[in-house]
Amino acid sequence: MATQPLLTARGLVKRYGRVTALNQADFDLYPGEILAVIGDNGAGKSSLIKAISGAVNPDEGEIRLEGKQIAFKSPMEARDAGIETVYQNLALSPALSIADNMFLGREIRKQGFMGQWLRMLDRPAMEKRARDKLTELGLMTIQNIGQAVETLSGGQRQGVAVARAAAFGSKVIILDEPTAALGVKESRRVLELILDVKRRGIPIVLISHNMPHVFEVADRIHIHRLGRRLCVINPKDYTMSDAVAFMTGAKAPPEEALAA
Amino acid sequence: MAQAQEFEKVLSDSDTNVAAFEDHGVSVLKRIQHFLHSTPAAVPLIVLILSIAIFGIAIGGRFFSSYTLTLILQQIAIVGILGAAQTLVILTAGIDLSIGVIMVFSAVVMGNCAVTYGLPTPIAVAIGLGVGTLCGLLNGALVAYMKLPPFIVTLGTWNIVMATNFIYSANQTIRDADVAAQAPLLHLFGVNFKVGTAVLTLGVIAMVVLVLVLWYVLNHTAWGRHVYAVGDDPEAAKLSGIQTKKVLMAVYALAGLIAAFAAWVSIGRNGSISPSAAVTDYNLQAITATVIGGISLFGGRGSILGTLFGAMIVGVVSMGLNMLGADPQWKVLLTGMLIIGAVGIDQWIRKVSG
Numbered sequence: 001m002a003t004q005p006l007l008t009a010r011g012l013v014k015r016y017g018r019v020t021a022l023n024q025a026d027f028d029l030y031p032g033e034i035l036a037v038i039g040d041n042g043a044g045k046s047s048l049i050k051a052i053s054g055a056v057n058p059d060e061g062e063i064r065l066e067g068k069q070i071a072f073k074s075p076m077e078a079r080d081a082g083i084e085t086v087y088q089n090l091a092l093s094p095a096l097s098i099a100d101n102m103f104l105g106r107e108i109r110k111q112g113f114m115g116q117w118l119r120m121l122d123r124p125a126m127e128k129r130a131r132d133k134l135t136e137l138g139l140m141t142i143q144n145i146g147q148a149v150e151t152l153s154g155g156q157r158q159g160v161a162v163a164r165a166a167a168f169g170s171k172v173i174i175l176d177e178p179t180a181a182l183g184v185k186e187s188r189r190v191l192e193l194i195l196d197v198k199r200r201g202i203p204i205v206l207i208s209h210n211m212p213h214v215f216e217v218a219d220r221i222h223i224h225r226l227g228r229r230l231c232v233i234n235p236k237d238y239t240m241s242d243a244v245a246f247m248t249g250a251k252a253p254p255e256e257a258l259a260a
Numbered sequence: 261m262a263q264a265q266e267f268e269k270v271l272s273d274s275d276t277n278v279a280a281f282e283d284h285g286v287s288v289l290k291r292i293q294h295f296l297h298s299t300p301a302a303v304p305l306i307v308l309i310l311s312i313a314i315f316g317i318a319i320g321g322r323f324f325s326s327y328t329l330t331l332i333l334q335q336i337a338i339v340g341i342l343g344a345a346q347t348l349v350i351l352t353a354g355i356d357l358s359i360g361v362i363m364v365f366s367a368v369v370m371g372n373c374a375v376t377y378g379l380p381t382p383i384a385v386a387i388g389l390g391v392g393t394l395c396g397l398l399n400g401a402l403v404a405y406m407k408l409p410p411f412i413v414t415l416g417t418w419n420i421v422m423a424t425n426f427i428y429s430a431n432q433t434i435r436d437a438d439v440a441a442q443a444p445l446l447h448l449f450g451v452n453f454k455v456g457t458a459v460l461t462l463g464v465i466a467m468v469v470l471v472l473v474l475w476y477v478l479n480h481t482a483w484g485r486h487v488y489a490v491g492d493d494p495e496a497a498k499l500s501g502i503q504t505k506k507v508l509m510a511v512y513a514l515a516g517l518i519a520a521f522a523a524w525v526s527i528g529r530n531g532s533i534s535p536s537a538a539v540t541d542y543n544l545q546a547i548t549a550t551v552i553g554g555i556s557l558f559g560g561r562g563s564i565l566g567t568l569f570g571a572m573i574v575g576v577v578s579m580g581l582n583m584l585g586a587d588p589q590w591k592v593l594l595t596g597m598l599i600i601g602a603v604g605i606d607q608w609i610r611k612v613s614g
């Protein structure tokens with residue numbers, strides 16, 4: 001590709017005690033693309049995106065956003081830089097309401113005296129925006145926007161997490177298995193949402209084990225194996241069984257895909 | 261446009277209304293469970309009303325008098341304020357064993373500054389509040405940054421502060437008359453006034469106002485929501501971008517500050533300032549009020565209004581049994597049963613999601 005990558009990582013290493021989760025991993029995300037990341041369970045996909053989004057600090061390696069080296073010390077810094085992430089474990093607070101969760105860490109305050117001096121939250125505004133986002137995602141089965149997240153079904157929770165990322169992401173949106181718990185209709189909505197976000201010009205990193213979904217929406221597929229990037233393939237040039245074969249080590253990846 | 265797979269084609273005809281259901285068919289018990297889940301202060305409020313009613317019937321008009329009921333409020337003011345501090349800490353899934361002795365130590369510092377060193381009383385009060393806050397900050401730093409368990413940290417600071425209190429003061433009591441003569445401002449919260457037969461002290465008003473302010477902060481500001489989130493699931497809170505360490509620091513420091521404020525109120529109530537009050541189990545009483553008030557020891561759940569009700573329940577029960585002439589141990593026994601009952605109900609309410 002001729003354009004410069006928006007987000008890059010080189011030589012990332014992350015060890016948890018004696019377990020090596022990332023072993024000299026590289027990563028490139030280009031502007032406006034959908035990059036799928038696939039790999040076996042435990043390949044290190046979640047560790048990779050956690051290192052990028054500031055949730056864990058890598059032991060080695062460097063990350064650049066728009067060419068500038070970054071080292072987020074917390075997910076908040078990544079969010080402030082426009083990188084929004086849906087983590088595999090969703091990162092929602094069970095006892096808080098849907099609206100409170102969606103705005104956690106960036107709450108809207110009331111106008112005027114109440115907001116400025118008494119720092120009062122603007123619940124109606126937060127609830128309205130939360131409801132709008134969920135409607136956009138087709139999550140019509142959520143009856144009460146003020147209900148605690150722990151009273152939602154697993155898929156509804158996932159929908160809330162995806163809605164939160166879609167509502168706030170401005171530079172990059174990272175989705176770690178966003179459809180794993182979703183129903184047919186809701187998965188379809190998430191895929192449409194992903195394409196919608198792409199149309200807005202925001203690139204997306206999609207981690208998924210669902211090959212049909214990956215091949216349907218991805219522009220490029222990053223195959224992760226044993227803590228590092230094995231290769232990057234174009235979904236138009238390879239079949240799903242090729243991808244699975246590379247990912248599991250059944251087949252060696254082609255020369256031209258290796259360097260990437 | 262994404263190329264939908266064959267079976268997904270029918271999705272275009274999907275229903276686009278927000279789901280709504282008739283409510284019948286849901287058992288009464290389930291509905292109660294849901295109501296309590298969303299209104300955590302309801303249980304202690306009901307228990308409070310029941311206990312007032314029971315003792316009222318058993319004792320008669322003497323108990324129902326506004327004099328008796330306001331006397332109960334005077335008796336619980338200190339524990340209620342300490343309970344508010346404890347609530348903040350327990351909401352973050354922690355516990356603070358040291359706030360009782362922080363209160364006593366702060367009172368001793370205030371008294372010595374004002375009476376022994378002759379500093380202007382407002383400055384003495386400020387120093388006392390500062391000492392309490394510093395103790396809280398120490399707890400907060402050890403919990404948030406050293407990642408030590410709150411139980412162990414505050415067990416340690418409990419002993420440290422208690423010993424410091426005795427060493428510093430040489431266990432000298434500052435007499436009521438000396439405080440009244442040299443620093444009457446320290447007695448401020450003991451000032452009482454009558455409304456009919458009801459007798460209220462500024463200490464009681466301070467307790468109620470403090471709880472209401474904290475209720476507002478916890479429910480209607482971003483920081484309050486963060487306190488709940490940190491106690492609920494610290495990992496999720498961190499990934500959501502909350503600075504969990506700062507929240508914990510602030511909570512423990514605020515608990516220390518409120519404990520020092522309780523010190524000021526306690527001087528008003530007791531008159532004199534006695535370092536040996538450090539052996540009183542104020543802190544256990546505060547934890548008791550918090551637990552009976554429905555604040556979950558696992559963090560993230562409960563309303564601070566419940567703590568106020570919890571303190572009132574304990575006050576009503578001890579006053580009621582007292583007026584009935586019962587052995588004081590009955591109060592202890594009943595308190596124990598209330599604690600276990602409260603934790604049982606907490607567990608049941610939590611199952612709402614399971």
Ligand SMILES: Nc1ncnc2c1ncn2[C@@H]1O[C@H](COP(=O)(O)OP(=O)(O)OP(=O)(O)O)[C@@H](O)[C@H]1O
Pocket residue numbers: 016019020021039040041042043044045046047048088
């Ligand atoms: N917090 C942690 N502590 C210790 N080891 C960890 C931790 N997180 C991940 N690991 C280890 O790092 C390796 C990579 O885990 P990671 O979660 O990145 O895999 P993944 O590719 O996302 O897998 P999956 O498809 O199952 O989500 C695993 O061997 C795992 O055991």
Ligand SMILES: [Mg+2]
Pocket residue numbers: 045046047088176
């Ligand atoms: Mg993963």
